[in-house]
Amino acid sequence: MISFEPNELSQRQVHSYMLGGIAPRPIALVSTISEDGILNLSPFSFYNAFGSNPPIIAFSPARRGRDNTLKDTYNNLLSTKECVVNAVTEFMTEQINLASAEFEPDVNEFEKSGLTPIDSDLVKPKRVKESPFQMECKLIQMINTSDKPGAGNIAICEVVKFHIAEEILNDGIIHPDLIRHIGRNGADFYTKAFGEAVFSLKKPPSKPIGYDSLPDYILKSGFLTANNLAKLALSEKIPTLAESENYYNSIPLTEATENTFWVYYHNNNFEKAISCLKYLISINSYKALTLFELLIQMALDNEEIEKAWFLVIYYRKFYDKNR
Numbered sequence: 001m002i003s004f005e006p007n008e009l010s011q012r013q014v015h016s017y018m019l020g021g022i023a024p025r026p027i028a029l030v031s032t033i034s035e036d037g038i039l040n041l042s043p044f045s046f047y048n049a050f051g052s053n054p055p056i057i058a059f060s061p062a063r064r065g066r067d068n069t070l071k072d073t074y075n076n077l078l079s080t081k082e083c084v085v086n087a088v089t090e091f092m093t094e095q096i097n098l099a100s101a102e103f104e105p106d107v108n109e110f111e112k113s114g115l116t117p118i119d120s121d122l123v124k125p126k127r128v129k130e131s132p133f134q135m136e137c138k139l140i141q142m143i144n145t146s147d148k149p150g151a152g153n154i155a156i157c158e159v160v161k162f163h164i165a166e167e168i169l170n171d172g173i174i175h176p177d178l179i180r181h182i183g184r185n186g187a188d189f190y191t192k193a194f195g196e197a198v199f200s201l202k203k204p205p206s207k208p209i210g211y212d213s214l215p216d217y218i219l220k221s222g223f224l225t226a227n228n229l230a231k232l233a234l235s236e237k238i239p240t241l242a243e244s245e246n247y248y249n250s251i252p253l254t255e256a257t258e259n260t261f262w263v264y265y266h267n268n269n270f271e272k273a274i275s276c277l278k279y280l281i282s283i284n285s286y287k288a289l290t291l292f293e294l295l296i297q298m299a300l301d302n303e304e305i306e307k308a309w310f311l312v313i314y315y316r317k318f319y320d321k322n323r
């Protein structure tokens, strides 16, 4: 473990570790307008949402580490108190990279990046036509964290109008595969927040039993991962031995060799694999204990949590006998 206090490293190094360690970050493509009417567009990944009533977002146009100067976005925001925050999608990646270049304050960054400005309804800064999620915002507070190079200025803004393209909605929900967000990691790395990178996770019940209620013999399992065990810990109650026996007794017996078991196991056929295992147990196969653990894992991976619990409780019988 590398451990340090921030003043032991250069600002650059601290910044680099923060970028890598606090990731992936959403990217705000922020549109502002100068007092002279020059359009500005820049990406900011020190950005997030902080409440929905009223809807609040914040991002950080920081002081440049190189020369401690302030960014055009910061200056524009302070003078006009308005911006539009646009979501960044895979189709705009190279263009937002262009928009991040340090153009002079009198340069129109929509023109430089090739992105299309469209009028907003309630604020002067333009929306980015190519972005399917746009928020018209008013600055409510700017916090300066210090006046040193690399210091963050936190622009806290209230969203006064949302614009959402219909094509990113599925049953009224913004679907990751439709909006196709890009996120920011450290160094030159970016993240695609869609496709194989996306998975779903059900919210926990109001009172899960918790890790500390898991039986000791299952915590010692050589196969079950921390994620497997946490799935068991997310349950609201542990089944009784009688319920588990009922389940086990209802499993049909399939005459099998160990190889038959493996065929079903590798084809993710839980019902067949468990009925082979029941047979192997009935003939006192010496591997039954190990195979039992594998099937608990298979049930958990297949989201068959109740069946996994029945097996966990029933498993105790063999565990006590064989260990």
Ligand SMILES: Cc1cc2nc3c(=O)[nH]c(=O)nc-3n(C[C@H](O)[C@H](O)[C@H](O)COP(=O)(O)O)c2cc1C
Residues within 6 Å of the ligand: 027, 040, 041, 042, 043, 044, 045, 046, 047, 060, 061, 062, 063, 070, 071, 072, 073, 074, 096, 097, 099, 100, 101, 102, 103, 184
């Ligand atoms: C993906 C991405 C994320 C960025 N995030 C930030 C950020 O959170 N804060 C910041 O000050 N600069 C950030 N930058 C750099 C600014 O976009 C860059 O300094 C830009 O030139 C500022 O433009 P402006 O002077 O027109 O406001 C980021 C750049 C990229 C490409």
